[in-house]
Amino acid sequence: MRVLAIFGRSVAIFIPVFFVATFVTFALRALSGLSPARIQLGESATTEAIANIESQWGLDRPFLVQYWDWFTDVLHGQLGTSWVNGADISTLIGLGLGVSLSVAILALVLGTVLGFVLGTTAALRPGTLLDRAITGFVTVISVMPAFVVGIVLVEIFAVGLDLLPSGGYVPLEEGGVGLWLAHVILPALALSFDVVADVARQLRTGLVSAYRENYVVGALVRGLSPRRIFFRHVLRNGMGPALATLGIKFPSLVGAAVVTEWIFGLQGFGRFANDSAQAGDVPAVQGVLVVSVAMVVTFNLLINIVLGRVTPASQRGV
Amino acid sequence: MTTLAKSTLTGTDPTETGPTESPETGAAATTAEPVLAVRDVRIRSQVDDREIVKGVSFELTPGKVVGIVGESGSGKTLTCRAVLGILPPHFEVSAGTIHVAGEDVATLEPRQLTAMRGSTISAVFQDPASYLNPSIQVGPQIAEVIRVKKGAKRREARRRAVELLAAVHLRDPELVYTQYTYELSGGMLQRVLIAAAIAADPRVLIADEATTALDVTVQAEILDLLADLRDNAGLALVVVSHDLAVVAQLCDEVLVMREGEVVEQGPTEQVLYHPRHDYTRLLISEHEQYGLEKFLTREQS
Amino acid sequence: MVRRVLSLASGRLAVGILLAIALLAILGPLLAPQDPLATSDNSLTGPSAAHWLGTDYLGRDVFSRLLDGSRVSVVGALEVTLMALVVGAVPGILSVYLGRVFEWLTLRIADTLIALPFLLFAVAVTALLGNGITQAMLVTGVLVSPLFYRVSRAATLAVARSQYVEAALISGASLGWVIRRHVWAKVLPPIAVALAQTLGVGFIIVSSLSFLGIGVQPPEPTWGGLLASDLGYLDYRPSAPFVPALLIMATVWASNLLADAIRDVSGESGRALVNTRKAKANQLAAGGTA
Ligand SMILES: Nc1ncnc2c1ncn2[C@@H]1O[C@H](COP(=O)(O)OP(=O)(O)OP(=O)(O)O)[C@@H](O)[C@H]1O
Ligand SMILES: [Mg+2]
Numbered sequence: 001m002r003v004l005a006i007f008g009r010s011v012a013i014f015i016p017v018f019f020v021a022t023f024v025t026f027a028l029r030a031l032s033g034l035s036p037a038r039i040q041l042g043e044s045a046t047t048e049a050i051a052n053i054e055s056q057w058g059l060d061r062p063f064l065v066q067y068w069d070w071f072t073d074v075l076h077g078q079l080g081t082s083w084v085n086g087a088d089i090s091t092l093i094g095l096g097l098g099v100s101l102s103v104a105i106l107a108l109v110l111g112t113v114l115g116f117v118l119g120t121t122a123a124l125r126p127g128t129l130l131d132r133a134i135t136g137f138v139t140v141i142s143v144m145p146a147f148v149v150g151i152v153l154v155e156i157f158a159v160g161l162d163l164l165p166s167g168g169y170v171p172l173e174e175g176g177v178g179l180w181l182a183h184v185i186l187p188a189l190a191l192s193f194d195v196v197a198d199v200a201r202q203l204r205t206g207l208v209s210a211y212r213e214n215y216v217v218g219a220l221v222r223g224l225s226p227r228r229i230f231f232r233h234v235l236r237n238g239m240g241p242a243l244a245t246l247g248i249k250f251p252s253l254v255g256a257a258v259v260t261e262w263i264f265g266l267q268g269f270g271r272f273a274n275d276s277a278q279a280g281d282v283p284a285v286q287g288v289l290v291v292s293v294a295m296v297v298t299f300n301l302l303i304n305i306v307l308g309r310v311t312p313a314s315q316r317g318v
Numbered sequence: 319m320t321t322l323a324k325s326t327l328t329g330t331d332p333t334e335t336g337p338t339e340s341p342e343t344g345a346a347a348t349t350a351e352p353v354l355a356v357r358d359v360r361i362r363s364q365v366d367d368r369e370i371v372k373g374v375s376f377e378l379t380p381g382k383v384v385g386i387v388g389e390s391g392s393g394k395t396l397t398c399r400a401v402l403g404i405l406p407p408h409f410e411v412s413a414g415t416i417h418v419a420g421e422d423v424a425t426l427e428p429r430q431l432t433a434m435r436g437s438t439i440s441a442v443f444q445d446p447a448s449y450l451n452p453s454i455q456v457g458p459q460i461a462e463v464i465r466v467k468k469g470a471k472r473r474e475a476r477r478r479a480v481e482l483l484a485a486v487h488l489r490d491p492e493l494v495y496t497q498y499t500y501e502l503s504g505g506m507l508q509r510v511l512i513a514a515a516i517a518a519d520p521r522v523l524i525a526d527e528a529t530t531a532l533d534v535t536v537q538a539e540i541l542d543l544l545a546d547l548r549d550n551a552g553l554a555l556v557v558v559s560h561d562l563a564v565v566a567q568l569c570d571e572v573l574v575m576r577e578g579e580v581v582e583q584g585p586t587e588q589v590l591y592h593p594r595h596d597y598t599r600l601l602i603s604e605h606e607q608y609g610l611e612k613f614l615t616r617e618q619s
Numbered sequence: 620m621v622r623r624v625l626s627l628a629s630g631r632l633a634v635g636i637l638l639a640i641a642l643l644a645i646l647g648p649l650l651a652p653q654d655p656l657a658t659s660d661n662s663l664t665g666p667s668a669a670h671w672l673g674t675d676y677l678g679r680d681v682f683s684r685l686l687d688g689s690r691v692s693v694v695g696a697l698e699v700t701l702m703a704l705v706v707g708a709v710p711g712i713l714s715v716y717l718g719r720v721f722e723w724l725t726l727r728i729a730d731t732l733i734a735l736p737f738l739l740f741a742v743a744v745t746a747l748l749g750n751g752i753t754q755a756m757l758v759t760g761v762l763v764s765p766l767f768y769r770v771s772r773a774a775t776l777a778v779a780r781s782q783y784v785e786a787a788l789i790s791g792a793s794l795g796w797v798i799r800r801h802v803w804a805k806v807l808p809p810i811a812v813a814l815a816q817t818l819g820v821g822f823i824i825v826s827s828l829s830f831l832g833i834g835v836q837p838p839e840p841t842w843g844g845l846l847a848s849d850l851g852y853l854d855y856r857p858s859a860p861f862v863p864a865l866l867i868m869a870t871v872w873a874s875n876l877l878a879d880a881i882r883d884v885s886g887e888s889g890r891a892l893v894n895t896r897k898a899k900a901n902q903l904a905a906g907g908t909a
Pocket of ligand 1: 371388389390391392393394395396405406440
């Protein structure tokens with residue numbers, strides 16, 4: 001029952017988000033002034049030919065009508081066809097989604113696990129040498145942009161030690177777990193640093209401030225052991241900010257795919273977005289952006305539900 | 319624990335045989351072994367190297383109630399926290415001893431302290447909502463104590479927790495069991511907190527301003543509940559309050575504190591009706607000026 | 620506040636590094652010992668007296684390119700920050716006063732901007748709307764502006780609802796004094812923290828975009844671009860990415876450090892820190908005399 005209520009509330013928050021985001025995305029074409037005619041006919045086309053092609057693509061209709069058509073198609077999973085080669089954009093993005101999702105999910109898992117370990121370790125011994133060492137380490141990795149981490153990882157593991165491939169991708173069903181992991185672990189690590197840093201920091205702060213709350217004194221007075229107090233009471237409440245951070249971090253994780261896929265030569269949707277944008281293929285770019293927004297929204301829905309389960313009090317009045 | 323819940327459930331008749339002495343056998347009680355003995359305790363702040371509590375002593379035998387009154391910041395809460403072994407960071411007991419059930423708290427290992435808290439000595443505070451975990455239903459928090467401290471199984475713990483909620487006079491204990499702190503009123507929360515505090519059958523309960531934030535009628539009900547527990551379960555109480563009416567109603571002995579010092583100490587009647595220290599007189603006259611209405615309501619009820 | 624930030628060692632370090640980088644941006648192109656665009660035959664050499672950081676694949680002097688490229692990064696990061704400040708803080712403050720419709724609308728827009736994967740959007744928008752680093756930075760500024768929106772809105776709300784402002788006004792203080800004394804004290808620190816944070820994010824974005832070659836014309840050097848060109852020649856010059864990467868990281872670190880320093884001197888955590896230090900000092904003193 002509670003889950004349903006949280007779900008309903010989250011959907012209510014994310015519907016406007018999705019609307020505004022798709023609208024902005026769609027407005028890109030009008031703002032850019034790009035047209036399929038230029039791509040197909042080149043710079044020297046006659047105005048007549050241009051008008052002809054534009055009406056073929058339905059670009060001569062009113063803006064809002066175009067938007068509504070496109071939006072309803074998007075809801076049906078149809079992202080239109082490429083200006084460059086007429087291919088179905090949903091199919092094109094689907095091809096790259098496997099790589100990108102593999103990397104993003106692995107990065108998320110790595111980042112959460114490592115960040116969790118570092119954050120709790122530091123929070124349990126605030127002010128000690130260990131705490132300061134962890135805080136220092138977290139600071140260092142938090143200032144390393146994904147592409148710097150990527151380069152460093154390539155240097156160490158591919159060029160230096162020659163342990164892992166420096167790029168490329170083998171899907172799970174073709175090469176098995178070993179080969180798949182060998183190809184996605186470095187990009188995932190590169191992406192995960194940011195997550196590790198944020199989760200560790202938020203968790204540390206969250207736990208330290210949760211430890212200051214009166215309910216810890218309450219549990220102590222009732223004779224519960226420090227261990228139980230940590231796992232049953234403090235962790236549960238201190239986790240909130242870290243979880244929320246995951247939701248906030250996810251968009252930049254998705255966005256950073258542009259960079260890591262470039263470094264590691266992966267044909268994911270980040271690469272697809274970059275290539276399409278450079279080529280002026282507006283529908284393809286719009287497709288990628290819509291897919292990325294949908295991913296972000298879905299992920300945040302999940303986070304909201306988990307948050308609602310873990311800390312029900314914080315959900316009230318949202 | 320069942321004895322407590324049952325005896326409280328069965329009624330408030332003090333003549334019914336409790337596990338220990340009832341107040342009528344007061345002479346016997348004073349000669350009994352003290353469950354809590356505080357001797358000349360001094361508390362120091364390491365931050366500015368100041369002595370904040372300057373020598374507090376009292377003894378508490380089963381079924382007795384000691385009251386501590388005094389102005390804000392006089393060190394009442396710190397004294398209680400020292401007894402529980404939970405002084406805030408940078409505070410330490412610099413002199414004196416605290417014996418709980420005959421054991422010197424200072425010599426206990428952390429593990430032994432944990433074992434002692436809840437099952438020998440427990441506490442409730444002002445602002446009960448904040449002393450319960452906001453993310454867990456209140457019932458399971460009581461059941462948790464029963465499971466951990468008494469080794470009860472899950473279902474048994476739940477059953478006893480509901481019983482306790484009934485024992486602290488909460489209507490519809492089954493419903494309250496499944497509610498969160500933000501769904502309960504201040505008075506209900508204080509009852510829940512008391513239920514959690516007595517879940518493992520402690521022998522001493524410290525009530526630090528447990529009724530301060532509540533409105534007068536609710537306050538009276540909670541005080542009745544504490545009196546019940548004292549009478550029927552032989553619980554020894556330390557009651558901290560600003561309110562002299564609370565002290566007058568409940569306590570056998572009173573300590574008056576000011577700026578960390580105990581300025582007056584003695585049997586309740588003597589301190590309240592024949593105060594020797596100026597500060598105590600001031601407290602009483604202030605109470606007569608501002609608290610009269612409150613006092614009268616309580617007397618009538 | 621400036622003086623208190625500078626009283627912290629971390630604050631001084633952060634300001635020092637940022638000033639040095641700013642100086643580099645202003646004077647860098649003048650200091651460059653060689654023409655950053657001049658190619659030569661001895662390509663991919665290691666560090667030497669003539670080329671302190673070696674040469675790249677076209678034989679260009681890496682040190683000169685690094686100095687020359689600093690301006691793009693600094694100006695870019697500043698553009699992101701200022702854009703975000705204006706686009707975020709102004710509606711953030713106004714949302715408290717301009718009525719529910721405006722409030723609802725700006726809140727939804729802020730929610731949306733947060734949900735956009737900004738690197739992806741920055742890449743898309745910059746490529747589609749014309750290749751210029753300034754456009755890219757302004758777009759990015761808009762995308763990261765919700766931070767300022769949230770922060771300034773929260774602070775304004777706190778001030779608008781607080782009773783001490785009312786109390787001060789009732790007790791006869793002038794409006795100007797109240798704003799200087801109370802409103803600024805409440806609004807300024809969180810905005811300063813957000814500024815420093817965004818500066819760090821700005822550096823990361825500028826270098827990421829220039830790494831991808833977006834918003835820069837090819838021969839023009841940038842820190843990110845240097846890294847990108849090194850990537851293809853790691854086998855020949857494995858140490859090449861070291862200096863540009865270090866520069867980027869130092870700048871981002873200094874920005875974060877500054878944010879933390881501002882937070883420390885203006886919040887609760889500052890007091891806890893001081894207490895711990897005092898307690899330690901007292902213990903030491905007590906131990907010393909005993
Ligand atoms: N956590 C703490 N940190 C710093 N100082 C504290 C802390 N707790 C108490 N003190 C100081 O110790 C002194 C005694 O505080 P204590 O809480 O014992 O007073 P109290 O008698 O319980 O007051 P009140 O009636 O207002 O609850 C006060 O001067 C207070 O400033
Ligand atoms: Mg107190």
